[in-house]
Amino acid sequence: MDQEEIPAMTDVSSQGPRPDDRRDVLTNRQGHRIYDNQNQRTVGARGPATLENYHFLEKISHFDRERIPERVVHARGFTAYGYFEAYGKWGDEPISRYTRAKLFQEEGKRTPLALRFSTVIGGRDSSEAARDPRGFAVKFYTEDGNWDLVGNNLAVFFIRDAIKFPDVIHALKPDPVTFRQDPNRIFDFMSQTPEAMHMLVNLFSPRGIPADYRHMQGFGVNTYKWVNESGETVLVKYHWIPKQGVKSLTEADAAAIQAHDLGHASKDLHEAIERGDYPEWELVVQMMSDEEHPELDFDPLDDTKVWPENDFPPQPVGRMVLDRNVDNVFAENEQISFGTGVLVDGLDFSDDKMLVGRTFSYSDTQRYRVGPNYLQLPVNQAKSTEVRTNLRDGQMTYHVDGRGENPHVNYEPSINGGLRESQYPTHDEQGPLIEGRVTRKRIPRTNDYKQAGQRYLLMDDWERDDLVDNLVTNLKQCDRPIQERMVWHFLLVEDDLGLRVGDGLGIAPDDVKHLKPLQSQDLTDEDRQRLANLG
Ligand code: HEM
Numbered sequence: 001m002d003q004e005e006i007p008a009m010t011d012v013s014s015q016g017p018r019p020d021d022r023r024d025v026l027t028n029r030q031g032h033r034i035y036d037n038q039n040q041r042t043v044g045a046r047g048p049a050t051l052e053n054y055h056f057l058e059k060i061s062h063f064d065r066e067r068i069p070e071r072v073v074h075a076r077g078f079t080a081y082g083y084f085e086a087y088g089k090w091g092d093e094p095i096s097r098y099t100r101a102k103l104f105q106e107e108g109k110r111t112p113l114a115l116r117f118s119t120v121i122g123g124r125d126s127s128e129a130a131r132d133p134r135g136f137a138v139k140f141y142t143e144d145g146n147w148d149l150v151g152n153n154l155a156v157f158f159i160r161d162a163i164k165f166p167d168v169i170h171a172l173k174p175d176p177v178t179f180r181q182d183p184n185r186i187f188d189f190m191s192q193t194p195e196a197m198h199m200l201v202n203l204f205s206p207r208g209i210p211a212d213y214r215h216m217q218g219f220g221v222n223t224y225k226w227v228n229e230s231g232e233t234v235l236v237k238y239h240w241i242p243k244q245g246v247k248s249l250t251e252a253d254a255a256a257i258q259a260h261d262l263g264h265a266s267k268d269l270h271e272a273i274e275r276g277d278y279p280e281w282e283l284v285v286q287m288m289s290d291e292e293h294p295e296l297d298f299d300p301l302d303d304t305k306v307w308p309e310n311d312f313p314p315q316p317v318g319r320m321v322l323d324r325n326v327d328n329v330f331a332e333n334e335q336i337s338f339g340t341g342v343l344v345d346g347l348d349f350s351d352d353k354m355l356v357g358r359t360f361s362y363s364d365t366q367r368y369r370v371g372p373n374y375l376q377l378p379v380n381q382a383k384s385t386e387v388r389t390n391l392r393d394g395q396m397t398y399h400v401d402g403r404g405e406n407p408h409v410n411y412e413p414s415i416n417g418g419l420r421e422s423q424y425p426t427h428d429e430q431g432p433l434i435e436g437r438v439t440r441k442r443i444p445r446t447n448d449y450k451q452a453g454q455r456y457l458l459m460d461d462w463e464r465d466d467l468v469d470n471l472v473t474n475l476k477q478c479d480r481p482i483q484e485r486m487v488w489h490f491l492l493v494e495d496d497l498g499l500r501v502g503d504g505l506g507i508a509p510d511d512v513k514h515l516k517p518l519q520s521q522d523l524t525d526e527d528r529q530r531l532a533n534l535g
Pocket of ligand 1: 070074116117134135136152157161163219220221222336337338355357361362369
Protein backbone atom coordinates (compact mmCIF):
# COMPACT_ATOMS: atom_id res chain seq x y z
CA MET A 1 0.00 0.00 0.00
CA ASP A 2 1.28 3.43 -0.86
CA GLN A 3 1.64 5.23 2.47
CA GLU A 4 1.62 8.57 0.66
CA GLU A 5 -2.06 8.10 -0.27
CA ILE A 6 -3.35 7.75 3.28
CA PRO A 7 -4.69 11.14 4.42
CA ALA A 8 -2.92 12.55 7.42
CA MET A 9 -4.86 12.44 10.72
CA THR A 10 -5.08 16.20 10.69
CA ASP A 11 -7.12 16.06 7.44
CA VAL A 12 -9.69 13.72 9.01
CA SER A 13 -10.12 15.69 12.21
CA SER A 14 -10.49 18.93 10.27
CA GLN A 15 -13.82 17.53 8.94
CA GLY A 16 -15.07 16.66 12.43
CA PRO A 17 -17.20 18.73 14.77
CA ARG A 18 -16.08 21.96 16.35
CA PRO A 19 -15.57 21.59 20.11
CA ASP A 20 -18.57 23.86 20.79
CA ASP A 21 -20.97 21.85 18.55
CA ARG A 22 -23.62 20.50 20.93
CA ARG A 23 -25.72 18.62 18.38
CA ASP A 24 -26.40 14.90 18.90
CA VAL A 25 -23.90 12.48 17.39
CA LEU A 26 -24.87 10.43 14.32
CA THR A 27 -24.91 6.65 14.79
CA ASN A 28 -25.87 3.67 12.68
CA ARG A 29 -28.83 1.44 13.57
CA GLN A 30 -26.54 -0.73 15.70
CA GLY A 31 -25.85 2.30 17.88
CA HIS A 32 -22.25 2.69 16.65
CA ARG A 33 -20.97 6.28 16.47
CA ILE A 34 -20.21 7.46 12.97
CA TYR A 35 -16.86 9.22 12.70
CA ASP A 36 -16.87 9.81 8.97
CA ASN A 37 -20.08 10.12 6.99
CA GLN A 38 -18.35 11.65 3.93
CA ASN A 39 -15.83 9.03 2.80
CA GLN A 40 -16.10 5.30 2.19
CA ARG A 41 -13.35 3.04 3.45
CA THR A 42 -10.97 2.55 0.53
CA VAL A 43 -7.51 1.20 -0.19
CA GLY A 44 -5.71 4.50 -0.47
CA ALA A 45 -7.43 7.81 -1.01
CA ARG A 46 -8.39 6.94 -4.61
CA GLY A 47 -9.84 3.43 -3.94
CA PRO A 48 -10.71 0.67 -4.60
CA ALA A 49 -13.37 0.33 -1.91
CA THR A 50 -13.44 -2.58 0.52
CA LEU A 51 -16.38 -4.91 1.14
CA GLU A 52 -16.35 -4.59 4.92
CA ASN A 53 -17.58 -0.98 4.63
CA TYR A 54 -20.38 -1.73 7.16
CA HIS A 55 -21.60 1.84 7.58
CA PHE A 56 -21.59 2.59 3.86
CA LEU A 57 -23.26 -0.72 2.88
CA GLU A 58 -25.96 -0.38 5.52
CA LYS A 59 -26.65 3.19 4.47
CA ILE A 60 -26.88 2.49 0.74
CA SER A 61 -28.77 -0.79 1.02
CA HIS A 62 -31.35 0.79 3.33
CA PHE A 63 -31.71 3.62 0.82
CA ASP A 64 -32.27 1.04 -1.93
CA ARG A 65 -35.30 -0.15 0.00
CA GLU A 66 -36.75 3.27 0.90
CA ARG A 67 -39.81 2.92 -1.28
CA ILE A 68 -42.64 0.53 -0.60
CA PRO A 69 -45.32 -0.09 -3.21
CA GLU A 70 -47.54 2.96 -3.33
CA ARG A 71 -51.24 2.45 -2.68
CA VAL A 72 -52.92 0.95 -5.76
CA VAL A 73 -55.49 3.75 -5.38
CA HIS A 74 -55.30 6.92 -3.23
CA ALA A 75 -51.49 6.97 -3.56
CA ARG A 76 -51.14 10.72 -3.03
CA GLY A 77 -52.33 11.82 0.38
CA PHE A 78 -51.63 13.83 3.47
CA THR A 79 -52.27 12.98 7.12
CA ALA A 80 -52.99 15.08 10.20
CA TYR A 81 -54.03 14.32 13.77
CA GLY A 82 -56.78 15.69 15.96
CA TYR A 83 -59.73 14.65 18.06
CA PHE A 84 -63.41 13.84 17.84
CA GLU A 85 -65.72 15.39 20.45
CA ALA A 86 -69.05 13.65 20.98
CA TYR A 87 -72.38 15.42 21.53
CA GLY A 88 -73.86 12.36 23.32
CA LYS A 89 -76.93 12.69 21.10
CA TRP A 90 -78.29 11.93 17.68
CA GLY A 91 -80.10 15.21 17.09
CA ASP A 92 -82.22 15.66 20.25
CA GLU A 93 -82.33 12.01 21.24
CA PRO A 94 -79.81 10.24 23.48
CA ILE A 95 -77.54 8.42 21.07
CA SER A 96 -77.58 5.31 23.29
CA ARG A 97 -81.07 4.62 21.93
CA TYR A 98 -79.37 3.66 18.63
CA THR A 99 -75.75 2.74 19.29
CA ARG A 100 -73.74 1.55 22.24
CA ALA A 101 -70.43 2.65 20.63
CA LYS A 102 -68.58 4.23 23.56
CA LEU A 103 -66.99 7.11 21.70
CA PHE A 104 -70.42 8.66 21.00
CA GLN A 105 -72.06 8.36 24.43
CA GLU A 106 -70.93 11.23 26.65
CA GLU A 107 -71.26 14.86 25.67
CA GLY A 108 -67.77 16.39 25.44
CA LYS A 109 -65.91 13.06 25.35
CA ARG A 110 -62.81 13.33 23.17
CA THR A 111 -61.29 10.52 21.10
CA PRO A 112 -57.91 11.03 19.40
CA LEU A 113 -57.82 10.42 15.66
CA ALA A 114 -55.76 10.54 12.48
CA LEU A 115 -57.18 11.65 9.14
CA ARG A 116 -55.66 10.96 5.71
CA PHE A 117 -56.92 13.00 2.78
CA SER A 118 -56.04 11.80 -0.70
CA THR A 119 -56.67 11.85 -4.42
CA VAL A 120 -57.56 8.52 -6.02
CA ILE A 121 -56.11 7.89 -9.44
CA GLY A 122 -52.76 9.68 -9.70
CA GLY A 123 -49.47 8.33 -8.34
CA ARG A 124 -47.71 9.47 -5.18
CA ASP A 125 -46.40 12.72 -6.68
CA SER A 126 -49.38 13.55 -8.89
CA SER A 127 -51.40 16.77 -8.88
CA GLU A 128 -53.73 17.57 -6.01
CA ALA A 129 -55.77 19.75 -8.36
CA ALA A 130 -56.88 16.82 -10.54
CA ARG A 131 -60.52 16.10 -11.29
CA ASP A 132 -60.80 13.03 -9.12
CA PRO A 133 -62.69 11.96 -5.98
CA ARG A 134 -60.86 12.84 -2.76
CA GLY A 135 -60.34 10.29 0.00
CA PHE A 136 -61.42 11.22 3.52
CA ALA A 137 -60.24 8.40 5.82
CA VAL A 138 -60.51 8.81 9.59
CA LYS A 139 -58.94 6.50 12.18
CA PHE A 140 -60.49 6.94 15.63
CA TYR A 141 -58.26 5.55 18.41
CA THR A 142 -61.17 4.62 20.73
CA GLU A 143 -61.06 2.93 24.11
CA ASP A 144 -62.59 -0.15 22.47
CA GLY A 145 -59.87 -0.22 19.80
CA ASN A 146 -59.68 1.47 16.43
CA TRP A 147 -62.56 2.52 14.23
CA ASP A 148 -61.82 3.51 10.63
CA LEU A 149 -64.39 5.52 8.69
CA VAL A 150 -63.00 5.34 5.14
CA GLY A 151 -64.89 7.82 3.01
CA ASN A 152 -64.71 10.13 0.00
CA ASN A 153 -65.66 13.76 -0.64
CA LEU A 154 -68.50 12.76 -2.99
CA ALA A 155 -71.61 11.14 -1.56
CA VAL A 156 -71.92 8.32 -4.11
CA PHE A 157 -69.66 5.96 -6.06
CA PHE A 158 -69.29 4.73 -9.68
CA ILE A 159 -70.34 1.12 -9.07
CA ARG A 160 -72.44 -0.83 -6.60
CA ASP A 161 -70.75 -4.24 -6.64
CA ALA A 162 -67.14 -4.75 -5.50
CA ILE A 163 -66.49 -7.21 -8.33
CA LYS A 164 -66.34 -4.23 -10.72
CA PHE A 165 -63.76 -2.24 -8.73
CA PRO A 166 -60.60 -3.43 -10.55
CA ASP A 167 -62.32 -2.60 -13.88
CA VAL A 168 -63.45 0.91 -12.97
CA ILE A 169 -59.98 1.67 -11.60
CA HIS A 170 -58.21 0.23 -14.69
CA ALA A 171 -60.41 2.42 -16.90
CA LEU A 172 -59.61 5.52 -14.86
CA LYS A 173 -55.86 4.83 -14.52
CA PRO A 174 -53.40 5.52 -17.36
CA ASP A 175 -53.54 3.43 -20.53
CA PRO A 176 -51.25 0.38 -20.12
CA VAL A 177 -49.52 1.14 -23.47
CA THR A 178 -49.29 4.94 -23.62
CA PHE A 179 -49.39 5.52 -19.86
CA ARG A 180 -51.79 8.43 -20.34
CA GLN A 181 -55.17 8.86 -18.68
CA ASP A 182 -57.53 8.57 -21.62
CA PRO A 183 -61.13 9.85 -21.75
CA ASN A 184 -61.87 7.26 -24.43
CA ARG A 185 -61.06 4.43 -22.02
CA ILE A 186 -62.87 6.12 -19.12
CA PHE A 187 -66.09 6.76 -21.04
CA ASP A 188 -65.89 3.41 -22.82
CA PHE A 189 -66.30 1.81 -19.38
CA MET A 190 -68.77 4.39 -18.05
CA SER A 191 -70.98 4.18 -21.13
CA GLN A 192 -71.48 0.49 -20.32
CA THR A 193 -72.06 1.21 -16.61
CA PRO A 194 -75.37 3.05 -16.20
CA GLU A 195 -75.09 3.12 -12.38
CA ALA A 196 -72.08 5.47 -12.78
CA MET A 197 -74.24 8.39 -14.06
CA HIS A 198 -74.95 9.82 -10.60
CA MET A 199 -71.23 9.84 -9.77
CA LEU A 200 -70.31 11.34 -13.16
CA VAL A 201 -72.78 14.21 -12.72
CA ASN A 202 -70.99 14.97 -9.44
CA LEU A 203 -67.43 14.34 -10.58
CA PHE A 204 -67.61 16.51 -13.70
CA SER A 205 -69.33 19.34 -11.83
CA PRO A 206 -67.18 21.82 -9.86
CA ARG A 207 -67.39 19.44 -6.86
CA GLY A 208 -65.02 17.16 -8.81
CA ILE A 209 -62.08 19.47 -7.97
CA PRO A 210 -62.28 20.58 -4.32
CA ALA A 211 -60.38 23.83 -3.68
CA ASP A 212 -58.28 22.05 -1.04
CA TYR A 213 -58.71 19.46 1.71
CA ARG A 214 -60.03 21.89 4.33
CA HIS A 215 -62.97 23.01 2.20
CA MET A 216 -64.60 19.74 1.30
CA GLN A 217 -67.19 17.39 2.74
CA GLY A 218 -66.59 13.77 3.61
CA PHE A 219 -69.05 10.90 3.12
CA GLY A 220 -68.94 7.34 4.40
CA VAL A 221 -70.76 6.54 1.08
CA ASN A 222 -71.55 2.95 2.02
CA THR A 223 -74.37 2.05 4.39
CA TYR A 224 -73.37 0.86 7.86
CA LYS A 225 -75.33 -0.20 10.96
CA TRP A 226 -75.57 0.97 14.51
CA VAL A 227 -76.30 -1.53 17.28
CA ASN A 228 -77.73 -0.53 20.67
CA GLU A 229 -77.39 -2.15 24.08
CA SER A 230 -80.30 -4.53 23.35
CA GLY A 231 -78.76 -5.62 20.04
CA GLU A 232 -81.29 -3.69 17.92
CA THR A 233 -79.90 -2.37 14.65
CA VAL A 234 -80.54 0.62 12.38
CA LEU A 235 -79.01 1.53 9.00
CA VAL A 236 -76.84 4.66 8.96
CA LYS A 237 -74.90 6.88 6.58
CA TYR A 238 -72.13 9.20 7.78
CA HIS A 239 -71.34 12.70 6.49
CA TRP A 240 -68.65 15.21 7.51
CA ILE A 241 -69.57 18.89 7.07
CA PRO A 242 -66.66 21.37 7.01
CA LYS A 243 -67.05 24.42 9.30
CA GLN A 244 -64.78 26.20 6.79
CA GLY A 245 -67.45 25.84 4.07
CA VAL A 246 -67.24 24.00 0.75
CA LYS A 247 -65.12 25.46 -2.06
CA SER A 248 -64.35 24.06 -5.47
CA LEU A 249 -62.13 24.88 -8.44
CA THR A 250 -63.05 25.26 -12.06
CA GLU A 251 -60.92 23.46 -14.63
CA ALA A 252 -59.17 26.79 -15.37
CA ASP A 253 -58.45 27.50 -11.67
CA ALA A 254 -57.06 24.00 -11.28
CA ALA A 255 -54.86 24.31 -14.37
CA ALA A 256 -53.39 27.56 -13.04
CA ILE A 257 -52.61 25.98 -9.66
CA GLN A 258 -51.06 22.79 -10.96
CA ALA A 259 -48.90 24.73 -13.41
CA HIS A 260 -46.71 25.70 -10.47
CA ASP A 261 -47.70 23.45 -7.56
CA LEU A 262 -48.72 19.80 -7.56
CA GLY A 263 -49.25 19.69 -3.80
CA HIS A 264 -51.27 22.82 -2.97
CA ALA A 265 -53.86 20.99 -0.84
CA SER A 266 -51.31 19.30 1.46
CA LYS A 267 -49.50 22.62 1.77
CA ASP A 268 -52.71 24.42 2.66
CA LEU A 269 -53.59 21.89 5.37
CA HIS A 270 -50.07 21.72 6.80
CA GLU A 271 -49.73 25.50 6.96
CA ALA A 272 -53.18 26.04 8.50
CA ILE A 273 -52.36 23.60 11.31
CA GLU A 274 -48.89 25.12 11.83
CA ARG A 275 -50.40 28.58 12.29
CA GLY A 276 -53.05 27.28 14.72
CA ASP A 277 -55.97 27.71 12.32
CA TYR A 278 -57.36 24.26 13.08
CA PRO A 279 -59.90 22.94 10.56
CA GLU A 280 -63.12 21.46 11.91
CA TRP A 281 -65.90 19.23 10.61
CA GLU A 282 -69.23 18.19 12.11
CA LEU A 283 -70.22 14.53 11.84
CA VAL A 284 -73.88 14.15 10.89
CA VAL A 285 -75.66 10.83 10.55
CA GLN A 286 -78.70 9.76 8.53
CA MET A 287 -80.67 6.82 9.84
CA MET A 288 -83.39 4.41 8.71
CA SER A 289 -84.82 1.24 10.16
CA ASP A 290 -82.94 -1.93 9.28
CA GLU A 291 -85.23 -3.25 6.56
CA GLU A 292 -85.43 -3.45 2.78
CA HIS A 293 -87.72 -0.40 2.57
CA PRO A 294 -89.84 -1.46 -0.41
CA GLU A 295 -91.57 1.94 -0.28
CA LEU A 296 -88.38 3.63 -1.58
CA ASP A 297 -87.54 3.78 -5.28
CA PHE A 298 -83.91 2.85 -4.48
CA ASP A 299 -82.20 0.28 -2.31
CA PRO A 300 -80.79 1.68 0.95
CA LEU A 301 -77.73 -0.55 0.47
CA ASP A 302 -76.92 0.92 -2.97
CA ASP A 303 -73.88 3.22 -2.79
CA THR A 304 -74.81 4.94 -6.07
CA LYS A 305 -77.70 6.56 -4.18
CA VAL A 306 -78.10 9.25 -1.55
CA TRP A 307 -80.85 9.12 1.06
CA PRO A 308 -83.14 12.15 0.55
CA GLU A 309 -82.48 14.56 3.43
CA ASN A 310 -86.16 15.48 3.82
CA ASP A 311 -87.08 11.91 4.56
CA PHE A 312 -83.93 11.00 6.47
CA PRO A 313 -82.69 14.20 8.10
CA PRO A 314 -78.98 14.15 8.96
CA GLN A 315 -78.48 14.73 12.69
CA PRO A 316 -75.24 15.92 14.30
CA VAL A 317 -73.40 13.52 16.62
CA GLY A 318 -70.07 15.25 17.19
CA ARG A 319 -67.30 17.41 15.80
CA MET A 320 -63.73 16.78 14.66
CA VAL A 321 -60.78 19.15 14.95
CA LEU A 322 -57.38 18.64 13.27
CA ASP A 323 -54.65 20.25 15.37
CA ARG A 324 -51.36 18.43 14.75
CA ASN A 325 -49.22 17.67 11.74
CA VAL A 326 -47.26 14.46 11.22
CA ASP A 327 -43.59 14.33 12.21
CA ASN A 328 -42.73 12.11 9.30
CA VAL A 329 -44.69 11.64 6.11
CA PHE A 330 -43.41 8.15 5.41
CA ALA A 331 -44.03 6.66 8.86
CA GLU A 332 -47.39 8.30 9.40
CA ASN A 333 -48.87 8.97 5.96
CA GLU A 334 -47.45 6.23 3.74
CA GLN A 335 -47.75 3.46 6.32
CA ILE A 336 -51.07 4.43 7.87
CA SER A 337 -53.57 1.74 6.93
CA PHE A 338 -57.35 2.10 6.97
CA GLY A 339 -60.05 -0.44 6.33
CA THR A 340 -63.82 -0.73 6.36
CA GLY A 341 -63.58 -3.86 8.55
CA VAL A 342 -62.13 -1.84 11.40
CA LEU A 343 -65.25 -1.27 13.53
CA VAL A 344 -65.86 -1.11 17.28
CA ASP A 345 -68.64 -2.55 19.40
CA GLY A 346 -71.92 -0.74 18.62
CA LEU A 347 -71.03 -0.22 14.93
CA ASP A 348 -71.56 -2.85 12.25
CA PHE A 349 -71.53 -3.63 8.52
CA SER A 350 -74.57 -3.69 6.32
CA ASP A 351 -75.01 -6.19 3.47
CA ASP A 352 -73.99 -3.50 0.95
CA LYS A 353 -72.16 -5.54 -1.74
CA MET A 354 -69.44 -2.93 -2.09
CA LEU A 355 -68.75 -2.82 1.60
CA VAL A 356 -68.07 -6.54 1.89
CA GLY A 357 -65.58 -6.36 -1.02
CA ARG A 358 -63.86 -3.31 0.42
CA THR A 359 -63.57 -4.97 3.78
CA PHE A 360 -61.56 -7.85 2.30
CA SER A 361 -59.49 -5.63 0.00
CA TYR A 362 -58.04 -3.13 2.49
CA SER A 363 -56.26 -5.45 4.91
CA ASP A 364 -55.29 -7.74 2.02
CA THR A 365 -53.47 -4.92 0.22
CA GLN A 366 -51.90 -3.68 3.46
CA ARG A 367 -50.36 -7.06 4.23
CA TYR A 368 -48.74 -6.81 0.79
CA ARG A 369 -48.01 -3.08 0.71
CA VAL A 370 -46.77 -2.52 4.26
CA GLY A 371 -46.21 -6.07 5.55
CA PRO A 372 -47.97 -8.69 7.65
CA ASN A 373 -47.25 -6.83 10.88
CA TYR A 374 -48.56 -3.44 9.67
CA LEU A 375 -50.79 -3.19 12.73
CA GLN A 376 -47.74 -3.08 15.02
CA LEU A 377 -46.60 0.24 13.52
CA PRO A 378 -47.24 3.17 15.88
CA VAL A 379 -49.66 4.98 13.55
CA ASN A 380 -51.81 1.88 13.12
CA GLN A 381 -51.71 0.56 16.70
CA ALA A 382 -54.80 0.83 18.86
CA LYS A 383 -53.59 3.61 21.17
CA SER A 384 -56.39 3.94 23.67
CA THR A 385 -56.61 0.30 24.70
CA GLU A 386 -54.23 -2.61 25.22
CA VAL A 387 -53.65 -5.06 22.37
CA ARG A 388 -53.34 -8.73 23.40
CA THR A 389 -53.24 -11.37 20.69
CA ASN A 390 -51.84 -14.79 19.84
CA LEU A 391 -50.67 -13.51 16.45
CA ARG A 392 -46.93 -14.21 16.29
CA ASP A 393 -43.88 -13.76 14.09
CA GLY A 394 -43.74 -12.85 10.41
CA GLN A 395 -41.62 -10.29 8.63
CA MET A 396 -40.76 -7.21 10.68
CA THR A 397 -42.29 -8.38 13.94
CA TYR A 398 -41.72 -5.36 16.13
CA HIS A 399 -42.71 -6.76 19.49
CA VAL A 400 -44.76 -9.57 21.00
CA ASP A 401 -48.31 -8.31 21.38
CA GLY A 402 -49.65 -8.25 24.94
CA ARG A 403 -50.00 -11.81 26.22
CA GLY A 404 -51.19 -13.65 29.30
CA GLU A 405 -49.02 -14.35 32.31
CA ASN A 406 -47.66 -17.60 30.86
CA PRO A 407 -45.44 -16.79 27.84
CA HIS A 408 -45.51 -20.43 26.72
CA VAL A 409 -49.21 -20.25 25.94
CA ASN A 410 -49.64 -18.53 22.58
CA TYR A 411 -52.88 -20.36 21.85
CA GLU A 412 -56.45 -20.35 23.15
CA PRO A 413 -58.21 -22.15 24.84
CA SER A 414 -55.81 -23.34 27.53
CA ILE A 415 -55.96 -24.33 31.19
CA ASN A 416 -52.39 -23.04 31.64
CA GLY A 417 -52.94 -19.31 31.52
CA GLY A 418 -52.82 -17.34 28.29
CA LEU A 419 -55.58 -15.11 27.05
CA ARG A 420 -59.31 -15.73 27.38
CA GLU A 421 -62.32 -14.65 25.38
CA SER A 422 -64.21 -11.58 26.49
CA GLN A 423 -67.78 -11.96 27.62
CA TYR A 424 -70.14 -11.20 24.75
CA PRO A 425 -71.39 -7.63 25.32
CA THR A 426 -75.15 -8.24 25.49
CA HIS A 427 -77.84 -10.00 23.54
CA ASP A 428 -77.24 -11.46 20.15
CA GLU A 429 -77.75 -8.98 17.31
CA GLN A 430 -81.34 -8.33 16.29
CA GLY A 431 -80.92 -7.37 12.65
CA PRO A 432 -83.41 -8.57 10.02
CA LEU A 433 -83.82 -12.24 9.25
CA ILE A 434 -82.57 -12.82 5.70
CA GLU A 435 -83.08 -15.77 3.44
CA GLY A 436 -82.58 -16.34 -0.26
CA ARG A 437 -81.05 -18.49 -2.94
CA VAL A 438 -77.31 -18.11 -3.60
CA THR A 439 -77.20 -16.21 -6.88
CA ARG A 440 -75.43 -13.60 -9.02
CA LYS A 441 -78.13 -11.01 -9.57
CA ARG A 442 -78.36 -7.25 -9.67
CA ILE A 443 -80.19 -5.66 -6.76
CA PRO A 444 -83.88 -5.16 -7.66
CA ARG A 445 -84.22 -1.34 -7.55
CA THR A 446 -81.31 -0.03 -9.64
CA ASN A 447 -83.01 3.22 -10.73
CA ASP A 448 -79.79 4.47 -12.31
CA TYR A 449 -80.90 7.88 -13.60
CA LYS A 450 -83.40 9.53 -11.27
CA GLN A 451 -81.07 10.82 -8.56
CA ALA A 452 -78.50 11.88 -11.16
CA GLY A 453 -81.24 14.00 -12.76
CA GLN A 454 -82.32 15.44 -9.41
CA ARG A 455 -78.71 16.39 -8.67
CA TYR A 456 -78.44 18.12 -12.04
CA LEU A 457 -81.61 20.12 -11.41
CA LEU A 458 -80.39 21.16 -7.95
CA MET A 459 -77.22 22.76 -9.32
CA ASP A 460 -76.80 26.49 -9.85
CA ASP A 461 -76.69 27.62 -13.48
CA TRP A 462 -72.92 28.14 -13.43
CA GLU A 463 -72.41 24.61 -12.03
CA ARG A 464 -74.54 23.12 -14.80
CA ASP A 465 -72.58 25.12 -17.39
CA ASP A 466 -69.31 23.86 -15.92
CA LEU A 467 -70.58 20.25 -15.87
CA VAL A 468 -71.67 20.38 -19.51
CA ASP A 469 -68.37 22.01 -20.58
CA ASN A 470 -66.30 19.41 -18.77
CA LEU A 471 -68.29 16.50 -20.17
CA VAL A 472 -68.16 17.86 -23.71
CA THR A 473 -64.40 18.55 -23.52
CA ASN A 474 -63.73 15.00 -22.39
CA LEU A 475 -66.25 13.28 -24.64
CA LYS A 476 -64.86 15.10 -27.69
CA GLN A 477 -61.80 12.88 -27.25
CA CYS A 478 -63.90 9.71 -27.46
CA ASP A 479 -65.03 7.50 -30.33
CA ARG A 480 -68.45 8.25 -31.81
CA PRO A 481 -70.23 5.11 -30.47
CA ILE A 482 -69.07 6.00 -26.95
CA GLN A 483 -70.27 9.61 -27.40
CA GLU A 484 -73.64 8.41 -28.63
CA ARG A 485 -74.15 6.02 -25.74
CA MET A 486 -73.20 8.73 -23.22
CA VAL A 487 -75.65 11.20 -24.79
CA TRP A 488 -78.31 8.46 -24.63
CA HIS A 489 -77.62 8.01 -20.88
CA PHE A 490 -77.68 11.77 -20.25
CA LEU A 491 -81.02 12.10 -22.04
CA LEU A 492 -82.36 9.52 -19.60
CA VAL A 493 -80.80 11.43 -16.67
CA GLU A 494 -82.40 14.76 -17.64
CA ASP A 495 -83.48 16.04 -21.08
CA ASP A 496 -81.62 19.32 -20.67
CA LEU A 497 -78.32 17.59 -19.81
CA GLY A 498 -78.59 15.16 -22.73
CA LEU A 499 -79.54 17.91 -25.18
CA ARG A 500 -76.73 20.22 -24.09
CA VAL A 501 -73.99 17.55 -24.09
CA GLY A 502 -75.36 16.25 -27.40
CA ASP A 503 -75.28 19.78 -28.80
CA GLY A 504 -71.63 20.15 -27.82
CA LEU A 505 -70.81 16.91 -29.63
CA GLY A 506 -73.07 17.39 -32.67
CA ILE A 507 -75.35 14.51 -31.64
CA ALA A 508 -79.15 14.99 -31.70
CA PRO A 509 -81.67 12.74 -29.88
CA ASP A 510 -82.58 11.37 -33.31
CA ASP A 511 -79.02 10.06 -33.70
CA VAL A 512 -79.27 7.90 -30.57
CA LYS A 513 -82.84 6.70 -30.60
CA HIS A 514 -81.80 3.44 -32.30
CA LEU A 515 -79.79 2.44 -29.22
CA LYS A 516 -81.28 -0.35 -27.11
CA PRO A 517 -80.99 -0.51 -23.32
CA LEU A 518 -77.87 -2.32 -22.15
CA GLN A 519 -78.07 -5.91 -20.98
CA SER A 520 -76.62 -4.74 -17.69
CA GLN A 521 -79.51 -2.43 -16.85
CA ASP A 522 -83.13 -2.30 -15.77
CA LEU A 523 -85.31 0.65 -16.72
CA THR A 524 -88.00 2.29 -14.60
CA ASP A 525 -91.33 3.41 -16.06
CA GLU A 526 -90.02 6.96 -16.08
CA ASP A 527 -86.91 5.86 -18.03
CA ARG A 528 -89.13 4.08 -20.59
CA GLN A 529 -91.21 7.22 -20.96
CA ARG A 530 -88.10 9.28 -21.64
CA LEU A 531 -86.93 6.71 -24.20
CA ALA A 532 -90.31 6.82 -25.91
CA ASN A 533 -90.00 10.63 -26.10
CA LEU A 534 -86.72 10.26 -27.99
CA GLY A 535 -88.44 8.60 -30.92
C1 HEM B 1 -57.92 3.08 -0.51
C2 HEM B 1 -60.06 -0.79 -2.38
C3 HEM B 1 -64.20 1.63 -2.80
C4 HEM B 1 -62.28 5.15 -0.13
C5 HEM B 1 -58.13 1.86 -1.07
C6 HEM B 1 -57.12 0.86 -1.26
C7 HEM B 1 -57.72 -0.22 -1.77
C8 HEM B 1 -59.11 0.08 -1.92
C9 HEM B 1 -57.07 -1.53 -2.14
C10 HEM B 1 -55.65 1.03 -0.91
C11 HEM B 1 -55.48 0.84 0.58
C12 HEM B 1 -54.07 0.83 1.03
O1 HEM B 1 -53.16 0.58 0.23
O2 HEM B 1 -53.87 1.07 2.25
C13 HEM B 1 -61.38 -0.47 -2.61
C14 HEM B 1 -62.35 -1.38 -3.16
C15 HEM B 1 -63.51 -0.68 -3.30
C16 HEM B 1 -63.26 0.65 -2.82
C17 HEM B 1 -62.10 -2.84 -3.49
C18 HEM B 1 -64.84 -1.12 -3.83
C19 HEM B 1 -65.23 -2.36 -3.79
C20 HEM B 1 -64.07 2.78 -2.09
C21 HEM B 1 -65.13 3.70 -1.78
C22 HEM B 1 -64.57 4.68 -1.03
C23 HEM B 1 -63.16 4.39 -0.86
C24 HEM B 1 -66.59 3.54 -2.19
C25 HEM B 1 -65.25 5.85 -0.41
C26 HEM B 1 -66.25 5.72 0.39
C27 HEM B 1 -60.95 4.88 -0.02
C28 HEM B 1 -60.01 5.75 0.65
C29 HEM B 1 -58.75 5.17 0.53
C30 HEM B 1 -58.94 3.93 -0.21
C31 HEM B 1 -60.33 7.06 1.34
C32 HEM B 1 -57.44 5.74 1.02
C33 HEM B 1 -57.18 5.34 2.44
C34 HEM B 1 -55.88 5.97 2.88
O3 HEM B 1 -55.82 7.21 2.90
O4 HEM B 1 -54.94 5.23 3.17
N1 HEM B 1 -59.35 1.36 -1.50
N2 HEM B 1 -61.95 0.74 -2.41
N3 HEM B 1 -62.89 3.23 -1.51
N4 HEM B 1 -60.28 3.79 -0.51
FE1 HEM B 1 -61.12 2.27 -1.42
